[in-house]
Amino acid sequence: MKIVGIIIVVAALLSGVSAHYRFTSLIVNGQTTGAYQYVRQNTNYNSPVTDITSTDARCNVGGGTGGNTSTATVAAGSSLGFQMDQAVFHLGPVDIYVRQAPSTAASWDGSGASWFKVYELGATYSPFTFTSLGKSQFSFNIPSGIPSGEYLVRVEQIALHVPNAPQFYISCAQINLTGGGSASPAKVSIPGAVSATDPGLTVNIYYPVPTNYTVPGPAVFTG
Ligand SMILES: *[C@@H]1O[C@H](CO)[C@@H](O)[C@H](O)[C@H]1NC(C)=O
Ligand SMILES: *[C@@H]1O[C@H](CO)[C@@H](O)[C@H](O)[C@H]1NC(C)=O
Ligand SMILES: *[C@@H]1O[C@H](CO)[C@@H](O)[C@H](O)[C@H]1NC(C)=O
Ligand SMILES: [Cu+2]
Numbered sequence: 001m002k003i004v005g006i007i008i009v010v011a012a013l014l015s016g017v018s019a020h021y022r023f024t025s026l027i028v029n030g031q032t033t034g035a036y037q038y039v040r041q042n043t044n045y046n047s048p049v050t051d052i053t054s055t056d057a058r059c060n061v062g063g064g065t066g067g068n069t070s071t072a073t074v075a076a077g078s079s080l081g082f083q084m085d086q087a088v089f090h091l092g093p094v095d096i097y098v099r100q101a102p103s104t105a106a107s108w109d110g111s112g113a114s115w116f117k118v119y120e121l122g123a124t125y126s127p128f129t130f131t132s133l134g135k136s137q138f139s140f141n142i143p144s145g146i147p148s149g150e151y152l153v154r155v156e157q158i159a160l161h162v163p164n165a166p167q168f169y170i171s172c173a174q175i176n177l178t179g180g181g182s183a184s185p186a187k188v189s190i191p192g193a194v195s196a197t198d199p200g201l202t203v204n205i206y207y208p209v210p211t212n213y214t215v216p217g218p219a220v221f222t223g
Contacts, residue, residue: 117221
């Protein structure tokens with residue numbers, strides 16, 4: 001009995017390290033592309049980023065450049081999304097930020113105050129839960145009015161199951177946006193957009209059960 005129990009605990013710990021859910025593929029107009037074809041591959045087994053002030057909070061550990069990642073051509077206003085290798089199993093929100101690259105998406109590390117949020121998925125109440133739980137696909141429309149050019153598209157799931165120790169599961173995709181406009185949404189830096197003391201990160205989701213929840217960071221730009 002004891003040995004079986006230990007094996008189960010060890011297996012659980014190992015799977016916690018090696019089998020975290022990942023955002024592996026970009027979905028372009030409903031078509032799921034290859035795993036890591038347009039999504040930068042991380043090098044940390046997607047063991048979560050826990051320091052929100054770290055540059056790893058941009059595109060995850062190992063995601064600082066995209067030299068071996070392709071860049072997908074996407075028309076402004078079209079449907080984009082991320083496909084995961086398995087469904088989200090930790091409670092918390094999902095959000096997506098984009099940022100136009102100074103030159104190519106593949107060569108850019110994500111620095112500078114030029115990110116804006118294009119999607120977020122928060123909580124429902126009574127019963128309190130996060131809508132991302134159990135989902136393995138997240139889709140949105142890339143705004144039609146933003147300028148043409150190469151962009152990073154950063155998806156993040158913020159796991160809040162350990163109170164006061166939020167975990168960030170992140171991937172960045174590379175796109176070449178065509179047919180855009182001249183809209184200029186307000187921009188933020190990553191790290192910097194969200195403070196470690198944001199109530200959306202420090203909240204205890206178990207007690208008292210939240211009756212309101214705001215996804216951290218700026219408002220979603222839809223223009
Ligand atoms: C990209 O590079 C990483 C790190 O060297 C490597 O692990 C990965 O297999 C590469 N991905 C592709 C699609 O070649
Ligand atoms: C991005 O799209 C523009 C407009 O179609 C094109 O001129 C450019 O070559 C594309 N860049 C890449 C890297 O695909
Ligand atoms: C809920 O709303 C209260 C009052 O505005 C605020 O102080 C608190 O931080 C919010 N909680 C969350 C988790 O956003
Ligand atoms: Cu975990």
